[in-house]
Amino acid sequence: MNPTVKEFKYVDYLWDNKKAEALKDDQVALFLYRSNILGADLRITNYGGGNTSCKTIEKDPLTNEEVEVMWIKGSGGDIGTLTRSGIAGLYTERLRNLKDVYGGLEDEDRMVGLFNHCIYDLDSRAPSIDTPLHGLLPFAHIDHLHPDALIAVAAAEDSEKVTKEIWGDTMGWVPWQRPGFDLGLQLEKCLAENPGIRGIVLGSHGLFTWADNSYDCYINSLEVIEMASEYIEKKIAEKGSVFGGQKIESLAKQERLDKAAELMPLLRGLCSSENRMIGHFTDADVVLEFINSNDLARLAPMGTSCPDHFLRTKIQPLVLTLNANEDLSDSAAVLAKLEPAFEAYRNEYQAYYDTCKKANSPAVRDANPVIIIYPGVGMFSFAKNKQTTRVASEFYVNAINVMRGAEAITSYTSLPRQEAFDIEYWLLEEAKLSRMPKEKPLSRKVAFVTGAGGGIGKAIADKLAEEGANVFLTDIAEDRLKEAVATYPADTAAYAVCDVTDSNSVVEAYKAASLEFGGVDIIVHSAGLAISKPLVETTDADWDILQKVLVKGQFELAKQAVGVLRKQNLGGDFISIASKNGLVAGPNNVAYGTSKAAQQHMARLLAAELGPEKIRVNTVNPDGVIVGSKIWEGAWAEGRAKAYGIKVEELPAHYAKRNLMNEIIYPADIANGVFALVAILDKSTGNIINVDGGMANAFVR
Template sequence: MSANTTSFKHVSYLWDEAEAAKLAGDEVALLIYRSNLLGADLRLTNYGGGNTSCKAMAKDPLTGKEVEIMWIKGSGGDIGTLKKSGLAALYVDRLRALRNIYRGIEHEDEMVELFNHCIYDLNSKAPSIDTPLHGFLPFKHIDHLHPDAAIAIAAAKDGEKITQELFGGTIGWVPWQKPGFDLGLQLKECLDKNPGIRGIMLGSHGLFTWGDTAYESYINTLEVIERCADYLEQNYGKKGPVFGGQKVQSLIKADRLSKAAEIAPILRGFCSSERSMVGHFTDDDRVLEFINSNDLDRLAPMGTSCPDHFLRTKISPLVLDLAKDEDLSDVKAVKEKLAPAFDAYRKMYTDYYNTCKHDNSPAIRDANPVIIIYPGVGMFSFSKDKQTARVAAEFYTNAINVMKGAEAVSEYTSLPRQEAFNIEYWLLEEAKLQRMPKPKALSGRVALITGSAGGIGKAIARKFVEEGACVILNDMNAERLAEAAEEFKKDFGKDAYATAELDVTNQPQIEVAMKAAALSFGGVDIIVNNAGLSISKSIEDHSQKDWDLLYDVLVKGQFLVTQAATAVMKKQGMGGDIINIVSKNALVSGPNNAGYGSAKAAQLHLSRLNAAELGADGIRVNVVNPDAVISDSNIWAGGWAEGRAKAYGITVDELPAYYAKRTLLNKIILPADIANACFALTGGLLSKSTGNMINVDGGVAMAFAR
């Protein structure tokens, strides 16, 4: 097979000779380049999956002699985004010398700490459990990937036979075994028994390929995976319809999304029985083909094969026993129907733990499902944050691809439950989990801040994301919203936010925004009614149009958004927070302020009324009263600044200083100050506070509530 961009149908050839030439002579740089190319194609490996390595000569800092060093992706990294700082570097001779003190497979885990005695670069990442799998092979460049096409063969009942026939003996086979030192020795033994092979298939696990240069390894990897994928494609349909044919016809796209948005908050509530989870939804064609099939009931309970898959997705999914056109309007009835299924899943998982646990196993983790399948609609995933939930869905899609391929050429086999448990509750995996940063105060929570494309709203959204929340950015100005979205993508990544064009006086748009929250994150936990405007006119100049606009946006808008959000929160059954950004003008009388001030007073009392009504559902309603937040605020656009300056007999430029001087603290109020107050109310320390008001105005005595 010649190496050019047209040679491959099932994988992407991305090698750029000009770019590679710039790295000539630097094997580590070429390793990183190759790794990033491989990780850029999800058909080659999943997020965070697989390892790549190279062996190169370097000067020993103690002896000054040239020694062989292995550079390998460190523990917990992702080859698609790998940098040199993400590599572990080890002396090859020291790593191989560990064989002399290896006490056998019962003592596998103790070898991991001994890797530290082989470290060459003291600033490198911690070596992963796959380190010996690369170390005992002699090749300069090695790729260990988890391509769906290869795992489909590795997870097939006749996988070893298929591998032998497909590659004519040029790809070796090592049966399933948990990664570790012994598996590294088995790879070396396989190579010794089969000199000249170009790679090794790991049963139910993945693929090892190699080369003497970075480019040779890259091409070898692509060619082997291409051959696997081509073989599967030729066999689809030969044994009959894929997955036994379709049992359920999908709803049309729009109806799928509506149904998913309707049920997502209910599912999220069930999955958050131990801690608040964030959701993800997909109706990818590959997913629909599987979840609508006749074979779903047979294959789904079997679980996945590749360790990377079930570490992210749990041992098996929960399949909902709901018709695709089920009436979900009676939330109580839907919850009563679904509760036994969730109870059964938790019992299944608890029994799996109790049956398979060892004396030193970590405590059982959250027993709720990660993957939930709704035939005819799509697939939901729930986890601690959006990225983890999205990646879990991607991994289960990989598992679907594996099942499809294995069933096409043989029969799909999953790992035995005990083997799966030994991976999931591996003490080394537990240690990795314990090293992860503690959740932030708003981790697992979803916030919708109205008018969050600028000013106070954007400051609140930024603060919430920085503290771990996902946010639904929204604004009635599409251009302003697009700019904010681009800013958040750059600063926080795509999993931190979703967007919705929203005019708070438009009820259909509010429903669309709540739908966006449900589809993107599973629901909503925090509402900040921030959208507003201001009009400063004398009572003679104040028009009825001015009056209606103020009351529509400030009062009616707050009411409509709260009403829609409350319905979602009650579906979840997890409580929630509603914060209304009001104003010191709700309490203070001033000139030229009849419409704005009275609307703010209505907002304040509406907040009290809502707090009194929603407390029984665990929904807290509190108020933040800003004053004179001039920076980047829409309120000060138009004629408001001029109106206030005129009322006080000063110029517009003098307003900030004027407002600061009239406060007890003599401070200018910024959007970040309002954001901090909102975080104070939602961050956990005031979780038993509702119906309260926080003034963020620098101290205006006239605005004191008491």
């Protein structure tokens, strides 16, 4: 098979003949390849959306007979990142035999449990609710996708008529129905009544396409989506505008970002009234076109149409009434305007739940909005972690595209509220949520770490990220920051170059962290340097740089952090990485030891002032962190070795011998001290934790 490269305008053709040829003897691998390249284009399907499958002939381990097996994306997976561990393998015949025991719509939940009796591959992921939709169709390769253009057709008024207009008799159409076994029967029936069709449009839902090999299935999907996209763009061109035209103008790019960064912590605090949330912001052109339009007020309350959309975005967004040019510097005044809007949203969501709930419905979930629209500025989203909130934002962009297309075709229709509720509070969906892994201790928190380009700062960021936090790294060296951020999984870390001695630089770094994650919860001042000289050799420049980086830097970080933390009203943690040298008098150390002592006492002063606001301030005192610490590179190590009359390479052993436990102290040990303060000792403030192996002369009491 050596297919010719196809030309598409509205979707990405990503099929690589060489890669496909290498997989030709493994149809499951080829199906996974097809799935991944389909999922790579967000216009075709978003993260976690849609489903793909293939059917192969395998040897039954119990009978040695050849049987047909269907391989399909498992529950909760994502086709863009799908691997063998994320699929289920089922006996196709057994799955089809379930028709003999299906008891109708009231039997849907029981049927999902019966899928497990059809398992062929014992390493299968739990089969998804879409399993019968694929299994009851006869084709070897099937794609179930949620392309914006197709959902626009599916969500348009007169969707069935529009389907006929675009594809003639080559596509079937099935009205909206909640996914499940009966929808599989409806697809089977549609095919039987329309033999020879290339696919089916699911009303208010998405697309099914198929073929007898993986490449032809891929091309079929792309061609069907391309035809819908061309049709929509032609309709838009005929109308001359979308969403009723522009109502307001956007602010300039930098003004939008400044507004968003200023507002983010306030929004985060309000969205976190039940559970702490992480934020995301976008001002993409497609978003601005929608949120600045005349039709925003009509379309936004209608809610989304595709189940995959509103499961992640809630049924509708909160649209702020703030003016784009409004002064946001008075946080109390802005909060007074925002609070009634949030309260009204929560009340409306509770009314939606109360009106639609059934006797066995799960308890009402967090009533705060996920999507927040600020006309003229952009769109915010808030969810439990960065990936989830970014994906929610992407899904609402999909929803905007759907509304754009549907409005161009005829007019947009959303799911009835009861149908939406039945999906959102489906017991099977609740069961899926209950299977989610337990959240890590620092999940939903944002840690801002200075000096994080390497050494102790990077070790601290690593530990906090490992325990679930999003980490925002700062340093004066961008090359080190880029290398450091690249070591974390996606949606975990971001960075800004920051000189802690420069107030404006600190302000800009907090703005960047707020824009990236919604705000901050944990601030760790780890930026530092060390100078070891006798008194008479210590210069004014030595003294000044230590005071500026260690002491003034801590002051600036704390001062600017409090502004963000107070907007959020969620409390917080400030950790100073000081030193044993702030407590112990030693030779050749007057400038460094004095600055470290200032850090320690400043932390106590801040703890006393900020404690009533649940902002805890504590100190970690390292000692002798030689291995892996950037401070110990160069002159400082030479100075300490000279003070002790030993060689530089003897320093680690020297420092280990002088502590009570005879332990070498590593950056990771300091990171563990920070973690203990922010995750375990949650009623501790104004304290010092010594991480030094036990230095009796550094005991605090």
